[in-house]
Amino acid sequence: MQTSYTPRLSAQELDARTLIPAKGGTLQIELIATARANGMLVYPIEPTFEALFAELSADHPVIVLVNRSYSWYPLWHYAPVLGYDAKAQTILSHFADTPKEALPIATFAALWERSGNWGVVLVPPEKLPTSATAKKFLSAAYDLEKIGMTSEAIIAYKTALTRWQDDIPLLFALANAYYRSHQLDQAEEIYRYILLIDPLYSFALNNLADLLCQTGRSDEALQLLDQVVTDNAEIQALVQATRQEIKMGCRE
């Protein structure tokens, strides 16, 4: 497993890729998209102080969106929050040019609340945000895959499986990512592992059948499809299509 993170983009590139001149700033979507293109997993935290503090206590800086002013004269600003001083009741953030500037918690709360308490944690794919849930992490990792960063997504799925062992959606995502990147042996192994945990998991039955068909094992593929039990029309259609594919001889 990779351990060192290397950024893909230079600071100048990051700058150039996030600014929209006419808006004089950066949209949240592009902050996320650019960080991801840079090889980071972007995890949106729950909009609570609890989630914020959970990340800070693990030394994960959180980028928050704040409105430094009122809604009738908004001054939107991203601030990396670095820590929390419980004794002084202050939030330490790189708010402007002063490193670890202390803001009274009440002030910070008022500014942050105006963005609906929006915040993201950026982690390299071999790290997990402290406050993460399996499903939201999977979604963030899958976003990496969606823009073609499949190897980063694979690392992220594997990382997640160290915390949520035998989580079937995560295993399924990992198997699919292997399949997508033509690592068929690994994909097959994980689909089979899923079926050990849940022999009736229809998505894995279907995808493994598809893989077996692609690798010339049609008989076993059909046996797997026979095991699918579902009243879901979409799954039935999928299984029907796979069956059709096997009948056609799997390759065009």
Add this chain to the structure above:
Amino acid sequence: MKISKLLLSFVLSVSLFTQVLSAQMASTGVVLGESDTVSSKEKLVQILSREDVAQRFEEMGVDSKIIEARIASMTNEEASKMALQIETLPAGADAGMSIVGAIVFIFIVLLITDILGVTKVFNFTKPITNN
């Protein structure tokens, strides 16, 4: 010209993304509640929203050389949201942003609210704390 290039590269990337998999495979989206079947109409809408964003970017002064890369790094969901809401989404800016042009009244109001600790418009203010 630039936009048609973007369109072409997106169509290619989508077809490459799906080509690897046979149509009979359930994608990871199914476990996240995303629909697995994308109709050709939905595909067209996705392509058009990327084109929309490219056009708005160009009008908003984004360097045309990097528009393609910027849009390529968005997921379909992000590109669609962008196409629909680019005008209204908040854009976070520098904390040192100039407020020249703000009328004196606003300046004074915000200065006071800064000091009260309910805003943080100016970098030089230290909020009074009452906690």
